Amino acid sequence: MLRLYSAIWRASAGRQILLILLSVAVAALAAVPLEFQRAIVNHLTSLDVGSERLVYLGLGMMGVILLSLALKWVLGYRAGTLGEDMIRLIRQRLLWRSSDINETGESVRKGTMTTAISAEAEELGKFAGGAFSDPVVQIGTLISVIGYISSTQPGLGLIAFSMIVPQIIIVLVSQRKVNVFVAERVRILRSATDQLTNEDLDAVEQDINALFDDIYETRKRMFLWKLSAKFLLSVINGAGTVGILMLGGWLVLEGKTDVGTVVAATSGLGRIQGPTAFLIAFYRQVSANRIKYELMLELFGPDPTRYRHRA
Numbered sequence: 539m540l541r542l543y544s545a546i547w548r549a550s551a552g553r554q555i556l557l558i559l560l561s562v563a564v565a566a567l568a569a570v571p572l573e574f575q576r577a578i579v580n581h582l583t584s585l586d587v588g589s590e591r592l593v594y595l596g597l598g599m600m601g602v603i604l605l606s607l608a609l610k611w612v613l614g615y616r617a618g619t620l621g622e623d624m625i626r627l628i629r630q631r632l633l634w635r636s637s638d639i640n641e642t643g644e645s646v647r648k649g650t651m652t653t654a655i656s657a658e659a660e661e662l663g664k665f666a667g668g669a670f671s672d673p674v675v676q677i678g679t680l681i682s683v684i685g686y687i688s689s690t691q692p693g694l695g696l697i698a699f700s701m702i703v704p705q706i707i708i709v710l711v712s713q714r715k716v717n718v719f720v721a722e723r724v725r726i727l728r729s730a731t732d733q734l735t736n737e738d739l740d741a742v743e744q745d746i747n748a749l750f751d752d753i754y755e756t757r758k759r760m761f762l763w764k765l766s767a768k769f770l771l772s773v774i775n776g777a778g779t780v781g782i783l784m785l786g787g788w789l790v791l792e793g794k795t796d797v798g799t800v801v802a803a804t805s806g807l808g809r810i811q812g813p814t815a816f817l818i819a820f821y822r823q824v825s826a827n828r829i830k831y832e833l834m835l836e837l838f839g840p841d842p843t844r845y846r847h848r849a
Contacts, residue, residue, distance in 0.1 A: 539824060542831045546666045549627060553620050557671035560613040565678020567606045568809065569686035572802045574599035576690070580798035613671060621667025628659040628834075658830055665827045672820055676813035683806045691795050693785055694803040698810060701778040705771050709818045712767040716822065719760040725833070726752050764822075771818065775811050782807050 547554060578595050632655045680702070688695025786800030 539828050542824075542828050543669065545831070546624075546669050549624065550620060550666065553616070554670045557613060557617055557620070557668075558674050560609055560616070561671040561674035562678060564606060564609045564613060564675050565682055567602060567609070568679040568682040569806070570602045571599055571606075572683065572686055572806050572809070574602065575805060576798035576802035578798075579801045580796050583797055613675070617667040617671055619667075621664040623663075624666040625660050625663030628663055629655050632659060632834075658834055662827055662830060662834065665823060669824075673817065676816045676820070679813045680810055680817075683809045687803050687806045690799045691786070691789065691803060693789070694782055694799070697778060697781045697785065698803070698807055701774055701807075701810075702814060704774055705814060705818065708767050708770050709821055712763050715763050716760055716825070719756050719763075722756050726756065771815070779804070779807055 574595055578592065578599070581592060581595065636655075684695055684698050687698050782804055783800070786795065786803055789795040790797055790800060
């Protein structure tokens with residue numbers, strides 16, 4: 539993983555720093571709407587209800603939401619264009635490598651190089667665009683929201699935090715197995731593509747169909763692991779929601795907290811489920827792209843660095 543990230547940083551350090559700063563700003567605003575929500579609910583349930591304060595709270599909440607959306611728009615645009623630039627860069631270097639292979643007569647098959655240029659380069663390039671900013675936004679959002687819930691009611695914050703740890707364990711265990719299937723699928727697909735370049739397709743048709751069957755079986759095993767993990771993660775999310783409502787309701791009945799805090803905590807729980815799900819998917823994406831990056835390096839031969847600064 540460090541090898542993949544160091545390569546991305548070397549190619550785009552300056553632009554990544556800007557994306558990280560934007561990500562921090564977005565994450566810092568994540569919990570602010572929850573405080574407005576808590577204040578609005580408590581205002582409505584208080585004895586002294588005035589429409590003027592309600593309007594101010596609503597306008598303030600909408601202002602924060604608009605600012606956050608504007609920052610996300612800029613972040614998304616910058617990350618997307620960076621990803622496209624990385625796709626172009628990878629394809630250029632693969633093209634240079636193809637030219638060298640033609641000159642030296644090395645044994646890299648055309649089908650493998652075609653697959654790398656058309657599909658694998660796009661997947662790696664898109665990932666590079668958000669490789670740093672995406673996790674910063676989501677981790678920052680988790681810290682911001684859980685920190686806010688804990689500051690208003692520590693017990694509710696503990697429930698929110700306790701949901702994350704078992705999900706991390708489940709993903710780490712399941713993804714190790716999925717990574718094996720990812721590498722296997724890429725190798726099988728490359729082999730099938732290489733055989734498709736054979737002039738006598740009739741002679742290799744049976745072998746290619748067998749490879750397609752292997753890809754199908756590999757994907758089936760991947761689905762079993764990924765869907766089982768997703769089921770367990772959903773169970774944990776459901777249990778967390780029930781726990782927040784039950785504990786929060788009891789605290790309200792005992793006079794130890796207010797309705798607005800419970801509503802904000804429940805809403806915050808929904809806010810952390812999104813980043814948690816994203817980080818889980820992102821970890822899987824990192825793991826898969828690490829395998830693809832290592833497989834792509836094999837195409838560049840013993841000295842990949844010679845293609846970094848070629849004019």
